[in-house]
Amino acid sequence: MVPSLLFEITLIGILGIGSQWVAWRYRLPAIVVMAITGLLVGPIFGIMNPEEDFGDLFSPIISVAVAIILFEGSLNLSFKELRGISKPIFRISTLGAFIAWIAGSLTAHYVAGLSWAVAFVIGGLFIVTGPTVIMPLLRQAKLNPRPAKVLKWEGIIVDPIGALLAVFAFEIITVITSENPSGIQLVLFFAASIFAIILGWALGKGLGWMFETGHVPEFLKSPVIVVVVIFCFTAADMIMHETGLLSVTAMGITLANMGISSISDMRHFKENVSVLLISAIFIMLTASLEVETLLQIFSPNIIGYVLLMMFAVRPLSIFLSTIGTGLSFNEKALLGWIAPRGIVALTVSSYFAGVLLNAGYEDAEILTTLTFALVFITVLAHGFSIGWLARKLGLSSEGNPGALIIGSNKFTVQLAQSLKNSNIPVMLVDSSWENLSLARKQNVPFYRGDMLSEQTEHMLDTIPYDYLLAVTDDNAYNSLICTTFLPEYGRTNVFKGSPYTHFQDGYSSGVVSKVGGRILFDKKFSLENLIEKIEDGYVFRQTMLTEKYGLKQYLDDKGSSTVFLYLIKPSGVLKFFSEEMRTVPAVGDKIVSLTPPTKEKEKIKAKLDTVRNNDRKE
Incomplete structure (x- = not known):
């Protein structure tokens, strides 16, 4: 039996929340884990009996x-x-x-x-x-x-x-x-x-x-x-x-x-x-x-x-x-x-x-x-x-973890198209029909409405989406979105576009950098920078890491202007790059990046040279 009622109350709290964590970590029904835990400490091993110990208070x-x-x-x-x-x-x-x-x-x-x-x-x-x-x-x-x-x-x-x-x-x-x-x-x-x-x-x-x-x-x-x-x-x-x-x-x-x-x-x-x-x-x-x-x-x-x-x-x-x-x-x-x-x-x-x-x-x-x-x-x-x-029965939205992207622009539409091509559920949300015009042309799923409005809360099905990315041109609005949805999505699943502005020796962003959400990709890449890259012909490229072509070689091949966007694990788990990202890419992971067009030209030239060399040998 437990030594005191105070210790029993503490133990109940630890076991209860611990059971919730185990259920979350291993994707098990929380009630089942808690019931088994209670049976183990109660009638099976006799560690405690709350009904007897609490008496009339139970x-x-x-x-x-x-x-x-x-x-x-x-x-x-x-x-x-x-x-x-x-x-x-x-x-x-x-x-x-x-x-x-x-x-x-x-x-x-x-x-x-x-x-x-x-x-x-x-x-x-x-x-x-x-x-x-x-x-x-x-x-x-x-x-x-x-x-x-x-x-x-x-x-x-x-x-x-x-x-x-x-x-x-x-x-x-x-x-x-x-x-x-x-x-x-x-x-x-x-x-x-x-x-x-x-x-x-x-x-x-x-x-x-x-x-x-x-x-x-x-x-x-x-x-x-x-x-x-x-x-x-x-x-x-x-x-x-x-x-x-x-x-x-x-x-x-x-x-x-x-x-x-x-x-x-x-x-x-x-x-x-x-x-x-x-x-x-x-x-x-x-x-x-x-x-x-x-x-x-x-x-x-x-x-x-x-x-x-x-x-x-x-x-x-x-x-x-x-x-x-x-x-x-x-x-x-x-x-x-x-x-x-x-x-x-x-x-x-x-x-x-x-x-x-x-x-x-x-x-x-x-x-x-x-x-x-x-x-x-x-x-x-x-x-x-x-x-x-x-x-x-076809009544589940469960599948690959999806992304809800707030803000429709040249970069986010291309990002959504890239996720869609990788069979990842994606949805663009914007209150402007004009901003969504490119999404409609690219056949990217979209919803017109303000993410913070009550109508959107009731009309938009957010169940398929595990990640929320606030990437509008309003940094304060992005931070407000992230702060609002942090409790629902979790701190590690909410991102915002970089609010930082490059100047002389460092970066400045004001107060919005410290409010809600993690910085998406890298703080040196603001939405304006990302859109400029799209306009300059940067392309989305997917690369799989192998035993022969590992992370070190991959990073050596990429220039400083390359933007690492997200990776997909062999299990289907999606991870967005950020400065706080703890996951290290490993063999079998697919890394998606925004790559300079010169890299693409070099790859095309290399392929053409290979074809020409083969023709000469024949």
Whole structure:
């Protein structure tokens, strides 16, 4: 066991974030890595048991964390995203959820062997998927926009609905089995749910107004959000258990659709907090399981229940609820398979297991085992299959890492054409039709719009592009683009054209050189220099390094005016050259450079001489 509670908290943080890093480094489902890590330090090796060690604090900590995670997810639910997909989302969240509840309850009764009362409670709960498991899978799989948005909205909207269905089923059971049945309890339940929605909406509106009118300073906005989310969840939850989830969801959606100028900053902060919370909570929950719970998973009735939920209940609910919604068969097939359960299912089922046992339902003792089996198996199965299935169904943008180039000019059009010829996804973005005219002539993919505009955010699919290159003639705008998208793309994947101007002994650029993004290629090559080279006849040349023609010989052959642009690894990995580039080109790499025309003339002359010499010999 761990020596102290402080050490255990530290260990949970290290293991959680460490699992996230391992998942990122080796392209594995993060939830799977975290679940395995929690099992190893918990029931397998017995290093810690957070539920015992934290005592009465364990349940409130989990509940508050789930509330913050759910709020963060709902903060991304802008109604503008519903263009073209509102019908399938509404149908899946209502009719689909109802079908899944009834079918899941029947399966729990006839296959898992649960009583009708317990079956309907757990059937309502298991309709949830949840942002804690869906979001990491969507980032991993690079799904096309439509199925990705459907899964995201379903995960966040159905999360509180599932918890409420479980509460609703329990309230009905309580009324039916009581000595003096009364409908007052059901009326109170619906009233509490309506109150939770109104409370979330009111707090969201109030916060939005305070932020926009300057009543809350910038440095306090994120802390205020966290405190108000906790208050919103607690206030609703005290009136009726689990309505707190509904309340924070309503609050998040309200803020997301108010058009608040600082909403993106809040999203980044909340996303960072959510990653930390998801990591810690999954470690805590899996580490708190007992060995007996794990062994029960392998019983035939539990395995049979999980398989039917995955291969029958979920597909049935999706295909029936999406009839006439415009979704293709492939999209329905993907949605019908992907439904991993997560933190909400684990936490709420633990609560109901205790409540139902206290009410005299002895079969409720297997709820924790049943829930963990469903969570772990679905996360494992869907986590490893979503990318493969999406590619098979033609619903994935995954492939060679692409580049999103901001700014259309003579150089960027030629760069985009070079990337396109190497089978690398590329997209030019510019707000000017005049600037894009050359891209249209060269048949280079383009999008007309301002990269910072809200319309571009909703209309442009950025999933295929791993790199962002800001290469406009406005250095300040380039830096602003890079600063805005650093959190989304990562510091190593965001570049800007050199803002430096050559003068006498050195270079000058002003403040923009120190803001956002890495300098693309070399600081001595500004966009103006690069365009001049294109006009002077410089050409894009691709060279593969071999055992006989290595990096040293390649560099010796190139002059000081050559611009090294990017390299492509044999694995397909794309790397852009910059002064901060750590990757050293190796044998098998293809290097693309902007080469002086004299080099090309020399190569042509050498080839002609070779042909002439061969002719003379003959």
